[in-house]
Amino acid sequence: MYPDVEVSASSDATLEEFARAVRANQQGLRTSLKPSYDFIVCGSGSSGSVVARRLAENPDATVLLLEAGGWDETAAVTDPLSWPANLGSERDWAFQTRPSPHLNGRSLLWSMGKVLGGGSSINVMIWSRGHKNDWDRFAAETGDAGWSYESVLGIYRRIEDWHGEPDVARRGVGGLVFVQPAPDPGPVAPAMLEGARSLGVPTFADQNGAMMEGEGGCALANLRIRDGKRLSVFRTYAYPYMDQPNLTVLTDALVTRVVFEGRRAVGVDVVLDGETRRFGAGCEVVLSLGAIHTPKVLMQFGVGDEEELGRFGIEVMQHLPGVGRNLQEHALLAGCVWEYEHPLAPCNNACEATLFWKSDPGLDAPDMQILQAEVALLSPEAAARLETPPPADGWSMLPGVVRPQSRGRLRLTGASPSDPLDIEAGILAEPADLRAMLACVELCREIGNSAALRPFAKREVIPGDLRGPALESFVRDAIVPYWHQTCTAKMGRDPMAVVDGALRVHGIESLRIADGSVLPRVTTGNTMAPCVVVGERAAAMIRESQAS
Ligand SMILES: Cc1cc2nc3c(=O)[nH]c(=O)nc-3n(C[C@H](O)[C@H](O)[C@H](O)COP(=O)(O)OP(=O)(O)OC[C@H]3O[C@@H](n4cnc5c(N)ncnc54)[C@H](O)[C@@H]3O)c2cc1C
Secondary structure (H helix, E strand, O other): OOOOOOOHHHHHHHHHHHHHHHHHHHHHHOOOOOOOOEEEEEEEOOOHHHHHHHHHHHOOEEEEEEEEOEOOOHHHHHEEEEEEOOOOOOOOOOOOOOOHHHOOOOOOOOEEOOOOHHHHHHHEEOOOOOOOHHHHHHHHHHHHHHOOOOHHHHHHHHHHEEEEOOOOOOOOOOEEEEEEEEOOOOOHHHHHHHHHHOOOEEOOOOOOHHHOOOEEEEEEEOOOOOOOOEOHHHHHOOOOHEEEEEEEEEEOEEEEEEEEEEEEEEEEEEEEEEEEEEEEEEEEEEEEOOHHHHHHHHHHHHEHHHHHHHHOOOOOOOEEEOOOOEEEEEEEEEEEEEEEOOOOOOOOOOOOEEEEOOOOOOOOOOOOEEEOOOOOOOOOOHHHHOOOOOOOOEEEEEEEEOOOOOOOEEOOOOOOOOOOOOOOOOOOOOOHHHHHHHHHHHHHHHHHHOOOHHHHEEEEEOOOOOOHHHHHHHHHHEEEEOOOOOOOOEEEOOOOOEOOOEEEEEOOOOOOOOOHOOOOOOOOOOOOOHHHHHHHHHHHHHHHHHOO
């Protein structure tokens, strides 16, 4: 087993030796699969990798981790600047949303990772812990103080290995999760901080910590990159245990249903090497398939809205009308672009500075997030508005609405696992979100055109001084996915809740959900770090229940 440090911190020879041990161990485990394991964790993404690792830390427990995607050993995963190469590739589920009147009739390619590590292997690597009052609200909704900010701060401090300005009260060192502010950033990133400051937005040495306990501010992004390589949650958590006999990780293993005895989950059906196989779970099954596939699998084995299930003749095991509802996503706009005065190569993940601020001072927390990108990012429809092709060398300010009022919904189109979902993303469905986005575009233009960024800007390419309905139509054309699909099996105590505060599916035994679906409201900022917290809490609660 690898020691409790980031695997990437070790020498190449040690890593190669460990990789050989992992391959040999996993090949052996795959050829001698057991009919039953103590725990089955479905999905190896930002939450599932954590659950599997923490459960496998007990050498007496056997853990089966099932992943529909393949291995992650490719430059598109490891090289931080190559993340866009994963979009639409075999490492992407590449969901397609229903065309939306709120996006001028457009449908979006809604990527989610289909590879060991899930989203954490294809994402932009920003570590955003959420705002203090996100967590306090989760505690209030579940009645479980374990979800409060104070409690979750303890988890973050325990798991993190923070390499930024020390902040003993808020940031931990020596934990599993290496995080640092963008190292050696390109010059446009600090210029964004200066531009924000000139407009009265305070700047911080850390985008998490104090900045996300109050009004917000602007900072270099916290990144999960070390020595020029991505650190996925899978590599940090599950991989170091893959030379152990009690953790079996199966790739190309599609979970199609949970198997029951009465109301108790006792196993899963999996398509493996073209055949359906059944594995038993002696203790618990954990669904960590992400916010699209977890509700899909739930509905297909009879947990969901009885009316919806009835449309496809699915026998109802538990009527839970919240399954697939409350779908949330941040709104992101790719259409605020400047041409570089002198072209500069992008650094790190090409998104090195971020800002959180309120669109209305009366709000209780920031509802806008701006990311700076060191490349020109434009939706195809925004690009089509230009009279000349977009500049080859440009940089962008990406406005985002991160406290959306809008909600989407997932619906089945059939009872079979191969039937796609009908995905109504809901982005900008509520006028309040459009208003917040308009304010955020305005702020992006003010910062982008500020004196601090002038040395980098030959010209503002788009949007320019659009107003009124023209600006609204531009916004609807320029929305792109933020890939923060969440909240479709939320935790809580109201009739729309799917799991309780301990992440147990209401009305079902031995089945928990641990992934982005359980968040009652999408957190303020990128969603990987909160999914890691969900994984940590799920594992801790499972271990506790087994001990009692
Ligand atoms: C392109 C992109 C960029 C992003 N950028 C950032 C960022 O910079 N920072 C940030 O914080 N967040 C980012 N995110 C979001 C973040 O990665 C996700 O919110 C997070 O990974 C969700 O974790 P999860 O555990 O809920 O699901 P996932 O990480 O998606 O994991 C689910 C896993 O389950 C597997 N699975 C699904 N269905 C099945 C099945 N039937 N059988 C077996 N396995 C299955 C999937 O293949 C996947 O590996 C980004 C996401 C994407 C796609």
